[in-house]
Amino acid sequence: MSIEQLNSDFGLAGQLKIIEGRGGFPWIEIANEKARALISVYSGQVLSFHPRSEPEDLLFLSDKAFFQTGKAIKGGTPICWPWFGPDPEGLGRPAHGFVRNRMWEISRSLTTDSGDTQVMLSLSDTPETQSIWPHAFSLNLVVTVGDRLTVELLTHNTGDAPFQITQALHTYFKIGDIHQVQVLGLDGVEFLDKTQGGTQKTQAGAVQISGEVDRVYTNLPTPELVITDASLNRRILITAQGSKTAIVWNPWAEVSAAMADLDDADYQHFLCVETANAAEDVVAIAPGAVSSLVATYRVERGLG
Numbered sequence: 001m002s003i004e005q006l007n008s009d010f011g012l013a014g015q016l017k018i019i020e021g022r023g024g025f026p027w028i029e030i031a032n033e034k035a036r037a038l039i040s041v042y043s044g045q046v047l048s049f050h051p052r053s054e055p056e057d058l059l060f061l062s063d064k065a066f067f068q069t070g071k072a073i074k075g076g077t078p079i080c081w082p083w084f085g086p087d088p089e090g091l092g093r094p095a096h097g098f099v100r101n102r103m104w105e106i107s108r109s110l111t112t113d114s115g116d117t118q119v120m121l122s123l124s125d126t127p128e129t130q131s132i133w134p135h136a137f138s139l140n141l142v143v144t145v146g147d148r149l150t151v152e153l154l155t156h157n158t159g160d161a162p163f164q165i166t167q168a169l170h171t172y173f174k175i176g177d178i179h180q181v182q183v184l185g186l187d188g189v190e191f192l193d194k195t196q197g198g199t200q201k202t203q204a205g206a207v208q209i210s211g212e213v214d215r216v217y218t219n220l221p222t223p224e225l226v227i228t229d230a231s232l233n234r235r236i237l238i239t240a241q242g243s244k245t246a247i248v249w250n251p252w253a254e255v256s257a258a259m260a261d262l263d264d265a266d267y268q269h270f271l272c273v274e275t276a277n278a279a280e281d282v283v284a285i286a287p288g289a290v291s292s293l294v295a296t297y298r299v300e301r302g303l304g
Contacts, residue, residue: 010109015117018106023067028106030117030145037117037145040073044104044121044141047076049149054299056232058149060174060270064261072100074261075270077151079141080168082133084247084278088166096170098132099123099139107140116146124158135163148298155293157285164284168247168276169295176231178268183207183248185225192216192279209271212252216279220244225273228303235304240275241294247274 001009006018006026021027021040027047028039038048049058061075072078080096087093108120121141130136136159144150151169175181186203193199194214203217225246227236240246249272251259256267275295277283285291 006106010106010119012109012111012117015111016109016119021067023069025067025103026106028109028119030119032111032117032145033115034147035145035149037143037149039119039121039143040076041106041121042067042069042103043073043078043100044102044123044139045073045076045078045100046143046149046151047073049145049297051147051299053147054234056176056234057174058236058297058299060172060266062262062266064263066261069103070101072096074259075172077172078170079153080166080170080274080276081139081153081155082135082137082163082165082167084166084168084276093132096168098129100170102129104141112144112146114146116144118142118144135159135161137163148296150294150296152292152294155283155285155291157287157289160287162284162286164282165291166276166278166282167293168274168278169293170247170272170274171295171297172270172272173227173236174232175227175229175269175271177229178209178250178271180230181209181271182228183225183271183273184228185222186217186220186246186248189217189220191218207248209250212255213248213250215248216276217246217248218244218279218281220246226304227271227273230303233302235300235302237298237300238273238275239296242292243275243277243281243295245276245278245281247272247276247278249274 025042030037065074104121107122123139138156140154142152257264
């Protein structure tokens, strides 16, 4: 479908338009009274969310990110689905599933009663996806842009047999200085340390980053986590629904330098705190049923 046709079908005057983005992919550009945002239709991924009251974007997007068919985009809110991490069946399929490098479709756009802008993207199974993962499904990604950003991933089992998934909203948050960051809300929570072969540990105090971090926190006692960023003098509040798991990830210097889609110093300026169903937090979906994973992000000035 052409950009012109997409704008005719889904554009909202003075609030939402579809543009040609990097790599020739269609991007949804939102600019309302509360915030600006960019969403890539390829990958179903929010690339930018910038509240008008804030000096900085909420999200990190690598300057070296790939915008190529078949490649994942480094930054924003990548979707890991229908599995998080390595192929759970060891069949050689790609890590984090297959929907973050597929073209989605715009299926709805509207202005909410509160003046927020909402758009829905959709993706369904095809013969190709069936060859990778033999299940019938329909995904809807509902993005709401206002003074906060809400991302909801809805999984509909459209087949006649149950299936199980793990998943994550692999969100990259923009950080002023990784050395001045803390993640609150995980004190006393058990986690799997993937930098040490999945060793189980218990968090003591706030999470601070001083080297490579790749942790899966399980059985969260609260749906809200907070990132404090002293360099940017802000707090990022993350509220989850439908999730008992959170991942905290930063590749640090050596891994960052080895990634073609990151600058060597990029690790200093982002932190991934992911809303997820992972590890033992597996979601079973019956035929005809729908499962929802939601993350809401908002920014507060100061460190609280």
